[in-house]
Amino acid sequence: MNGASRPTSGEPSGARAAVVPPASRLEQDERWARAALGFLVEPGHTGLVPMVKDLGAVETLAAVRAGRAGRAAETYVRLPDLDVRRIATEVQRVGARVVVPGDPEWPVRVEALRRPPLCLYVSGSADLADDTGRSVSVVGSRMASDYGRAAAADLGEGLASRGWASVSGAATGIDAAVHRGTLAAGGCTVAVLACGIDRVYPRTHGRLLEAVRQHGAVVTEMPPGSAPLPRRFLARNRLIAALSRATVVVEASLRSGSLSTANEAATLARPVAAYPGPVTSATSAGCHRLLRHHVAELVTNVDEVLELAASIGEELAPEGVGEIRPTDGLDPVEHQVWSVTPLRRWVDPADLASAAGVDPALVPRAVAVLEALGLLDRDGDRVRKASPPAG
Numbered sequence: 114m115n116g117a118s119r120p121t122s123g124e125p126s127g128a129r130a131a132v133v134p135p136a137s138r139l140e141q142d143e144r145w146a147r148a149a150l151g152f153l154v155e156p157g158h159t160g161l162v163p164m165v166k167d168l169g170a171v172e173t174l175a176a177v178r179a180g181r182a183g184r185a186a187e188t189y190v191r192l193p194d195l196d197v198r199r200i201a202t203e204v205q206r207v208g209a210r211v212v213v214p215g216d217p218e219w220p221v222r223v224e225a226l227r228r229p230p231l232c233l234y235v236s237g238s239a240d241l242a243d244d245t246g247r248s249v250s251v252v253g254s255r256m257a258s259d260y261g262r263a264a265a266a267d268l269g270e271g272l273a274s275r276g277w278a279s280v281s282g283a284a285t286g287i288d289a290a291v292h293r294g295t296l297a298a299g300g301c302t303v304a305v306l307a308c309g310i311d312r313v314y315p316r317t318h319g320r321l322l323e324a325v326r327q328h329g330a331v332v333t334e335m336p337p338g339s340a341p342l343p344r345r346f347l348a349r350n351r352l353i354a355a356l357s358r359a360t361v362v363v364e365a366s367l368r369s370g371s372l373s374t375a376n377e378a379a380t381l382a383r384p385v386a387a388y389p390g391p392v393t394s395a396t397s398a399g400c401h402r403l404l405r406h407h408v409a410e411l412v413t414n415v416d417e418v419l420e421l422a423a424s425i426g427e428e429l430a431p432e433g434v435g436e437i438r439p440t441d442g443l444d445p446v447e448h449q450v451w452s453v454t455p456l457r458r459w460v461d462p463a464d465l466a467s468a469a470g471v472d473p474a475l476v477p478r479a480v481a482v483l484e485a486l487g488l489l490d491r492d493g494d495r496v497r498k499a500s501p502p503a504g
Contacts, residue, residue, distance in 0.1 A: 139197045144213050145176035146170035147232040149197045152336045153177065153188065156348035157228035160185055165231060196386045203337035209236040209310045218379055220245050223355045224375045225381050230334035230352065233443065234310040237330035248278040249422050250357040253364040254285025254396050260395060261364030264388055266294030271299020271415030280357045282349060283318055287363045296324050306333040308341040309348040347373055354378035359422035362409065365399030372399050379408050384421040386412040439488060446471050451488055452481040459495035
């Protein structure tokens with residue numbers, strides 16, 4: 114087998130094929146060694162991510178090439194296809210960059226993940242660390258309703274108007290709506306992909322992703338050429354949750370993948386919020402379950418979202434108030450006298466005491482106050498309710 118020795122006890126069964134010498138001096142650079150390891154295994158690999166933390170990427174990659182990185186066969190299966198120079202060339206071709214821990218642009222929030230990304234491929238004008246420092250993840254159903262798309266677009270626009278960035282997954286439905294809402298308001302938005310930085314997925318979102326690059330960033334932990342496989346969307350969802358200060362689910366069915374984003378955010382002790390929908394709506398059933406199980410807080414606008422996402426006291430949502438009525442400031446006697454006074458019939462104030470069930474001695478003062486406030490009309494000794502103003 115190309116001169117490789119037979120595996121010893123503790124080596125993977127495919128170790129003889131795994132002993133492959135480095136093909137590029139780039140592998141001696143921590144950045145490209147991380148990119149190489151990200152090519153070899155899927156995100157969050159149980160073996161290599163802890164090794165990188167202990168040994169560094171260069172030493173871990175050397176261990177993989179020597180067949181000393183554990184027994185798991187999946188660690189070695191892509192090794193014959195590894196070409197770091199090709200990865201670097203493709204990154205350069207598409208105008209992207211590889212961001213690793215220690216870089217000024219590295220978003221330290223992702224370190225909270227149990228198995229953080231080895232590196233991130235970034236394309237766009239945004240500084241990933243700065244712009245996700247004040248960001249909210251907004252996710253939801255691909256099969257969104259008009260209500261859901263409008264709510265997501267409004268939220269994206271509201272975040273932008275307050276100087277916050279949005280983070281989402283560039284999918285159809287809610288994701289696309291929040292990206293577009295943010296862009297329409299001139300804000301920064303970050304699209305996290307489940308495929309390589311050189312791919313457009315879904316294919317219909319080519320123009321959207323280009324707009325995101327111009328005013329924000331496109332991000333992935335998958336190396337160039339990677340296809341959007343189902344399990345990679347779950348890995349992407351955990352990254353969406355980790356990048357931002359809070360996660361909002363606008364619309365989601367009971368089997369929506371966006372629920373995994375919400376649950377990941379909750380695991381990270383990040384605020385989770387959900388928009389309510391009609392109780393008959395299947396596309397809001399997942400949101401309602403998050404609320405019922407106390408995973409999420411109910412929100413209805415950007416003020417309430419930012420109150421959750423921001424530091425304590427930084428973005429306090431105003432308390433909603435109902436219609437202010439002229440009678441709101443009346444005391445109990447005044448309100449009772451006003452309530453029994455007819456609108457179209459004149460009455461003697463003395464008769465109001467019996468109708469209102471109040472002390473007759475208190476009625477003259479109450480009538481005087483109500484007249485002064487314009488709530489009663491007087492005709493000699495008789496009174497009636499003042500007609501409401503037109504409109």
